Amino acid sequence: MSRIGGDVVVETLRALGAGTVFGLPGQHALGLFEALRRAPDLRLISARVENNLAFAADGHARARLDADPHGPVPVTPMIVSTGPGALLTLASLQESRAASVPVLGISSQIPVAGLGGARRGYMHELPDQKAAFEGVVKSVHTARSVSQIPAALRAAWESAATAPYGPVWVEISEDVLLAPATGPAITTATAAPAPPAPFADEVAAAADLLASAQNPVVLAGGGVRRAGAHAELLALAEALRAPVLTTFGGKGAFPWHHPLSGQSWLEDTRSRDFLADADVLLVLGSGLGELSSTYHTLRPRGRLIQVEADAGKLGANHEGLGLHADVRPTLRALLDVLPRRAPDGRAESAVAGLLASVRDRLDAQPLDLERQVMSDVRAALPSGAPSFWDMTVLGYWAWSAWDADDAPMHSAQGAGGLGFALPAALGAAAAGAGSVLAVSGDGGAMYGIAELASAVQHRLDVTWLLVDDGGYGILREYQTSAFGQTHATELARPDFVALARSFGVPATLSDVDSLRADLAEALSAPGPGVVVLPATLRMFEPTHL
Structure with a gap:
């Protein structure tokens, strides 16, 4: 098959410096995935749900930035399809925007004839898809012909890589992605982000x-x-x-x-x-x-x-x-x-x-369990291992207590959404970060549980610590502090050990006394692993503001 618009996308990404692309195919994006199939030098990492795909791209960019903060800005491309697939990335891109992470989102679109407000009934059609992204990402770019693709991608890449970094969005219609590419192959493309200099x-x-x-x-x-x-x-x-x-x-x-x-x-x-x-x-x-x-x-x-x-x-x-x-x-x-x-x-x-x-304030509270768990998790990590944390009680502890020397820490505290830890950790592992730790509560874990399949498929070295307290633990704390009682925080949940093993992932039911050894063993083993800790942890007492 001759070159098509999708090939021009792939050529331009490669020329700009991409080596890994995160992607989940869809009907309108077939031209992109055919081009990726024909580009074996570009590694494709998939996910089971688009929001997790975007979190994975986010984690990949963070890990690369940690590894080489003075090198080229690690813009990470992510490719999804039109409508529902695109919209599912919004919550994750909000985190990337709040945390200044350079993610380049690329979405297909309905055919060009359907753009501009006409309602022609295409599958996945939205009145104005890009408008949904304009309040979330740094910039939105559109290519309505094959010849516009390289410049749109270069402008988006440069926007993502200019401080403050952040996610950007590019839309390319289905018929443009499938249209013949008559111009020369793109082998050179230079983006020149300039950090703002002080006066x-x-x-x-x-x-x-x-x-x-x-x-x-x-x-x-x-x-x-x-x-x-x-x-x-x-x-x-x-x-x-x-x-x-x-x-x-x-x-x-x-x-x-x-x-x-x-x-x-x-x-x-x-x-x-x-x-x-x-x-x-x-x-x-x-x-x-x-x-x-x-x-x-x-x-x-x-x-x-x-x-x-x-x-x-x-x-x-x-x-x-x-x-x-x-x-x-x-x-x-x-x-x-x-x-x-x-x-x-x-x-x-x-x-x-x-x-x-x-220390005196902590010593005056009954927090021995929480401090031991925090200490054991930190001690189990091998040198240089990054960790990714969900919005869970242990994650809130890590914000304050985590010693990040030689152990980079990332959390979803930019936008505060659930489900960040596992897919972001998978993205970091795909960046070659070595053993990576993800930490979730049982509530947040259910947002990304499907990505255990992605971890197995791509053989990614991620250990997932899952603290099972039977509900949304941090919301329990908030509700109890504010109202003296809780509502809608208690959750039915699966047997996480059995569920992980059903994916072919080794899983351990741990306890407080064996946690350090269990985590260290899982982190030293190749491929994904799960450690489940049944425990109800508390935050240190709220400050009196």
Whole structure:
């Protein structure tokens, strides 16, 4: 068969740097999947449900960014069909948008003749499919002829890869994907995303504030990780003698056990007050949203400097000196002009006091079970193994307690949807991340249980820890705290061990005493595995805001 529009899509993706494509076929997307069949050098990873496919693409991009934050931005293509297939990706793309993950969604469309509002009764037809995506992704692109495909894909790729990273959407009609391709094969395609650079005047103003500060504190967000600015942040903190706290999305941006590390106990009011007491608070790569500001109760009493690649987040929650820029070049510019302070032990003492107060608060609560489980999960991970967490009680613990040094952590805290952990972990495994851990509760697990079949099909090294407490545990906590009782949180569920084994996945029914050994054994075995822990875990007591 001669070249068709679908081949031009595949050629352009390959030329832009794609090596793996996540895809789930459908009637209108046949031209794309025929082209993928003829491109054996592009690895195709499938899923059983489109929303899980999008989560898998998200996890793949995150794992590649962790592996090489200074390399080409790891835009990950995902291909689905029209209408229902496309719409099922929306909740997952919301997470990618909130967490600034570069996913390139490509969808088929009904024939060109049916676009523009005409209602001709095509299968999967929507009045305006792309309008459904415009409020979720960074940008939407359309190719209505074969000749428009390369430019549309290049523009979308560049949009996804420009800080702040994020998901983008491309639509190509069925008849365009099947139409003959008469132009030359696409072998070169260059996308040139340019990270926003800081203005020199703003850098100078920020440097003046920091140089004169008596009690500077840094809050490092996910933008530090995505920019690969770990070394620059460490150098800045040591030059300023400034404590560093990380947001949940910024975990791993600063060494967990460094004497200046205040870690990430942001749901504790002591951390909130520690940030508020700074005479200059330097916020790097964070919009100071709900979870990073202790549910919008943070009230900085000093000057605030915010460095953020997403212009819409500058000053959205707190006024201050805002620098619309990528974190890494901004920190480099600051390091060029900031004087280096001699250590006097004050910052280290303040950090030690903060962490001691957090420990005292935990020690005063009956949380031995939860702290043991958290410790055992962390200890079971091999060096460098990433983990992906659902919105579950243990995941909420990990936001605060997880030591991400040499153990990158990702969660669905950007948008807060369920079902993220397993498919995202599968995507990371497909990126060559080695042994990968996924953590879910029994409620969230049911969103993605079908992807055990995908794990088997693609032989992906993912161990899934499933904490079975018989319901939506974190919602139990919320409802009980607010109303003293619960409703609609208790769930009927399957025998997860038997169900996993029915997929051909090794599964272990664990307990608290054997969890560490069971997890370590599963993580060391090739291919997928499941460890089920029947346990009801509690959150530490809600902070008094």
